[in-house]
Amino acid sequence: MPQVGRTAFADSSCLIASLPRESTSFAVKRSCLSVLMALSVLGGCAGRLENVLQPLATAGPGTSTVDMLVATTRQPADKPGELYSGERGTAISLNDIVVSIPPDRNRKIGEVQWPSHVPADPEKEFAVLKVGEVASERSIFKWFNKNRNAKRQVVIFVHGFNNTYADAVFRFAQITHDSGTDASPILFTWPSRANVFDYLYDKESTNFSRRALEDLILQAAKSPDVGEVTILAHSMGSWLTAEALRGVAMRNKTIPPKVRNVILASPDIDIDVFRRQMIEMGPQRPHFTIFSSTRDKALQVSQWLSGGVTRVGGFDSTPYAADLYKLGVTVIDTSAVKADDALGHNTFADNRDMVQLLGRRLAGQSLDTGKASLADQVGMAAVRTADLAGSAAKIAVIAPMSIISNDAKQVLKQQFSSGPQPIVDGKISY
Numbered sequence: 001m002p003q004v005g006r007t008a009f010a011d012s013s014c015l016i017a018s019l020p021r022e023s024t025s026f027a028v029k030r031s032c033l034s035v036l037m038a039l040s041v042l043g044g045c046a047g048r049l050e051n052v053l054q055p056l057a058t059a060g061p062g063t064s065t066v067d068m069l070v071a072t073t074r075q076p077a078d079k080p081g082e083l084y085s086g087e088r089g090t091a092i093s094l095n096d097i098v099v100s101i102p103p104d105r106n107r108k109i110g111e112v113q114w115p116s117h118v119p120a121d122p123e124k125e126f127a128v129l130k131v132g133e134v135a136s137e138r139s140i141f142k143w144f145n146k147n148r149n150a151k152r153q154v155v156i157f158v159h160g161f162n163n164t165y166a167d168a169v170f171r172f173a174q175i176t177h178d179s180g181t182d183a184s185p186i187l188f189t190w191p192s193r194a195n196v197f198d199y200l201y202d203k204e205s206t207n208f209s210r211r212a213l214e215d216l217i218l219q220a221a222k223s224p225d226v227g228e229v230t231i232l233a234h235s236m237g238s239w240l241t242a243e244a245l246r247g248v249a250m251r252n253k254t255i256p257p258k259v260r261n262v263i264l265a266s267p268d269i270d271i272d273v274f275r276r277q278m279i280e281m282g283p284q285r286p287h288f289t290i291f292s293s294t295r296d297k298a299l300q301v302s303q304w305l306s307g308g309v310t311r312v313g314g315f316d317s318t319p320y321a322a323d324l325y326k327l328g329v330t331v332i333d334t335s336a337v338k339a340d341d342a343l344g345h346n347t348f349a350d351n352r353d354m355v356q357l358l359g360r361r362l363a364g365q366s367l368d369t370g371k372a373s374l375a376d377q378v379g380m381a382a383v384r385t386a387d388l389a390g391s392a393a394k395i396a397v398i399a400p401m402s403i404i405s406n407d408a409k410q411v412l413k414q415q416f417s418s419g420p421q422p423i424v425d426g427k428i429s430y
Helices: 026-044 137-147 165-179 199-208 210-222 236-252 271-280 297-305 318-326 352-362 406-415
Strands: 006-008 064-076 084-101 127-133 153-158 184-189 228-234 259-265 287-292 329-333 382-387 394-399
Touching: 064 137, 064 165, 064 210, 084 137, 084 165, 084 210, 137 184, 153 165, 153 210, 153 236, 165 184, 165 352, 184 210, 199 210, 199 236, 210 228, 210 236, 228 236, 228 352, 236 259, 236 271, 259 352, 318 329
Parallel strands: 064 184, 153 184, 153 228, 228 259, 259 287, 287 329
Antiparallel strands: 006 084, 064 084, 084 127, 329 394, 382 394
């Protein structure tokens, strides 16, 4: 793998064209304003500690640990235990961080037990055991050899809007532990100011970080020590991930085959832009799994801020399941799942059953079970319900159409082509 430590920055034309672009009604605007006001109140009275990344000497009995590699484009912080701020740095910084997680008897699956004081109580709170600087390629190889599984799988996590460095570290540790994945965990954290009123700053910070994430993906895929790469992205981090994969495809002429699965949880992406991103990734795309919900209030606010254009993670995909699957996209509609957060935006990580389902996907298992219903019309969907282990909750799984007519196949072949399109009635498909 190339330089490490602090590295200087140096088929689907019509796929989602027909997806909804409803104008934002007055009622939705009023709802969004109410959510923003609630967020401002919550943000204003949040009293969480910021210097929680000061390492402890030892972990407590019965605790678990997650050893992750962290790459960031953030600026180093002056405060001890904070490590990196929300401002933009001039280099990619790499660290090896070990997080201690309390015994399961002392915590609820899906929750991050934030430290109430420093040093943290490892019996009841998340704590850091080690913060090491990754100063050479040899350090990366040593870390990977220590943490790799039999399949040599890597999971890269890209967090969303309104996250501090510590937020991202603890959330990824929680996901890694609660999902049961044994893939080597790599966190990519970009400069978020962790303020609900800095949405536009955060969005520009994802653009600022695209090249860095591209480099990380290419480095992982090129390493002979890595057998498979899965990318998990949440919210605004999904936009960054899609842009980085598009950039990888343009730089590399294709997306490396080792990048097999991409999971977008509550993706905050303009639905028209997502269509273009998918086209420009080229035909050799990884399989995409999207966790969406029509009850995601955070995405409703984003839609309002973005001129009323539907977000990928917040629309009803049922009528478009066939088109999406043809692109290699499986949509998991979580609208019926009880959310543990007020906005319904973090269900993929903080709902016990959802995080276990996520673990299956991180392990490379398909979430489509049984045979799909047959359909001949493009746009018809086969929707079935999957029982979650040990739960009465249901999740609608948008299943692929396994058989369509030859005429429909020809239409799809033309519509989903990323190559030059013919002029038809004075128009060229875009």
